[in-house]
Amino acid sequence: MKKEKISNVPSNDDWDLVIKGHTSLFDVKFRDLWNYRDLLLMFVKRDFVSFYKQTILGPFWFFIQPVLTTIVFTFVFGKLAGISTDGLPQFLFYLTGITAWNYFSDCLTKTSTVFKDNANIFGKVYFPRLIMPLSIVTSNLVRFGVQMLLLLIAMVYFAINGAEFHVTYAIFFFPFLIILMALLGLGLGLIITAMTTKYRDLSFLVTFGVQLLMYGTTVIYPLSSAPLAYKKYIELNPMTGIIEAFRFAFLGKGEFTIWSISYSTLFTLVVLFLGILIFNKTEKNFVDTI
C-alpha cells in the first residue's frame, strides 16, 4: 500500500465531521436537525400532496372517519348503553374526544413504523432520522386541522339549535394541548419503532393496543362518571388529562386541573426524552438488522 504523507493533515479541530463507532448515548445532533428543517417541510408537503392526488374525494376523507365514528359512538354508547356525557350533546361530546384522540393515535401509530416504512430510504442516504417522525407529527397536524374545522362547524350548528355548552378560558391552552399530544405520541412511537427493529412482533401490539388504550381514556365517557375504584387508574393515563382539558376548553365540561395537566406534561417529557435516546441509539445501526 502506498502511504500518503501525513504531514499536511489539519489539526483535529479542523474536521467538520468525525464518524465513530461508539458515541455517547446523549449525542443527539440537534444542530443537524435544524439544518435539515427544509426537508421536514418537504416531507410534509409530499405527504399532503400525495394523499390529495391519490384520492377522488381528497381532504373530504378527513371528515368521513370522525363523523362516522361519532355517529356509531352516539348510537352504541349514548343511545344503547346510555353512558353519561356530562349533560353535553352526545354528538359534540364524542366528536371532541375523537378529534383529539385521533391526532394522538395517528402520531403514535405512524411514528411507530418509521424504521420499517423507511428502511429503503434510510439505507441509502443520511439525514437526521428524527426528521421523519417529526414530519409525520407535522403532517398529521393538517388532518387534525381539518377535523377541528369539522368540530367548529358542529359547535356552531349545536349553538344555533340552543344546546348547552360554552367555550372557556382553557381555550388558551389549546396550542399547548396539541403540542402535548404530538410529543406524547411521538415519544411513545419512537420507543416502539426502535424496539420493532429488533422485535417485529411488537408492531402487532401497537394497533390494538392503541384501540384498547382509547377505552382507558375519557373519550367515550366523562371522567366525572367513572367509578371511583377505577378513577385513579384512568387518571394515571396521561391522555386523560389532555382530553379532559380539551373538552373543558371547547365545551365547558371536564376535569381540568393544573395537577392533571402538569402530570401529563411531565409524563410526556419523560417519554419523549427516553424516546429520543432510544431512537438515536437505534438509528446508527438499524440498517444492519432490519
Added chain:
Amino acid sequence: MTKSVIQVENLSKAYQIGQIGTGTISKDLERFVTTKILGKEDPFLKIGETNDRSTKGDSNIVWSLKDINFEINQGDAVGIIGKNGAGKSTLLKILSRVTSPTTGSIKVKGRIASLLEVGTGFHPELSGRENIYLNGAILGMRKKEITRKLDEIIEFSGVERYIDTPVKRYSSGMYVRLAFAVAAHLESEILIVDEVLAVGDAEFQKKCLGKMGDISKGEGRTVLFVSHNMAAVKSLCTKSILITNGKIEAYGDSNSIINLYNRIAINDIERDHIKDRKDRKGNQKVKINSLKLNGIQSNRNIQLPCNQALSIEIEFDIENGNSLNKLLIGIYDEYSNRKIFIDSHANLKENLSLVGNGKIIIEFPDTFSLGIGIYSVNIATYSNNDLADYIQEAALFTILENDFFETGKNIPEDTQILLKNKWTIINGK
C-alpha cells in the same frame, strides 16, 4: 498545497452472521431464561459455532472491513474497486453515515453527499419539479439552494417538457436523468457515487461521467466512485483503492491498480476445459474441443511475456456430412475493445472447407505484441454458413512486461500495440 479531506483510521465493521438478533421477544426471552437463569449454553451461539468450526473460534462474527486506513486529498477523484463482497459497499455506507463503524473513525472536512442510489425518496405522484425539491432536500440541500439551481438542474436532465408531470409517467431513462441531475448539482465538497452510472443510455452515461470529471477537476471537489466498470474508473479517477476481503490491497494510480485488480480477478476464476463449456451457442456441427495459446490450454491461467510470439491452436470435431467453412477469432482488451479480429474469409485466399477432425494453428510474427494488459478471446465456427459453435471468453490471457525492444528498458506506458521497428538515423553533420 494538497490537503486531506477524508482520513480513515483503523476502520472496522463487524457483522454477526447467523440468527443472533433472533427476531422475536419470545425467542429472546427463551434465550435469556436458558442462559442466564438455567445457566445453559447459549443455543444461538452454538449454531454460529457449528457452522464454522473448520475455521476459527469466534466464528459468528464476520469482519466486512478490517483495519482500513487511508487518506484522500482535496480534489482527488478516487475509484474504489474490488470484487463483490469485498467490502466496498460497507465502506461507502459508513462514509455516507447510513451505518456506523464497529471500531475506528473517519474524519471528514466539508459536506459529504452520497449517491448510493439515484432518485432516493422520489415520490411517483409528485411532479418532476416537486421531486427535485424533495430529493435535493433529502440529499442535504437547502430550499433556496435548490431554487437557485433549479433551471440548471432541469436543463441538465433534459426533461423540461415533462417537468410538471408526475414522475410515475416518466420512462425509466427520464427518471434516472432527473435524479442524477439533482445529485450532480449538489454543492457538497465531497461526492460519493455508487454504481449509479450503470443506468441510462450511453449518451447520458457519458454526460454523467463528464459532469463528474468537471466536479473533481474543474471545481476542485473530491469524488469517491465505486464501480465495476473499469473503463469509467479509469477515465474518471486518477487514483484508486483496491479492496479485497475487507482490507486495502493497494492504493495508488488508477492504471496500475486496475491492472492489479484484473490480474487478481483472472487468477481467481476457475475455468472449465473448453470442451466442457456449456455457455456456447450454435448448432454444434463443428465443435471446438481445444484452444491453446502458445501451447497452454485455455482453461489455464495464461501469462505471456510480450517478447514471445503469439500463436493460437484450435482443434475441432466436425460431424459427418458437415464442413468447417468459416472461423472467427476476436481478441478484446479489458475494456471490451476489439484489438484483433481474424476472419478466415478475409485472411485466406481460398475459403476454408474442412471435414473430419483437425487442427488450425495461427501464428503471429515475433515483431508484434499486444500492449501490457489482459485480453479475452472470443471464437466462432461456421458450418455451411450457419453458426456452429460460438464461445465468448473462450480464453483469457495476460501480456506481461518484458524486454520487447531488447534495450533493457521499460515499455512506454499506455502502449496498446508493440511493434519492432527499424530505425534509420541520418545525422546531418
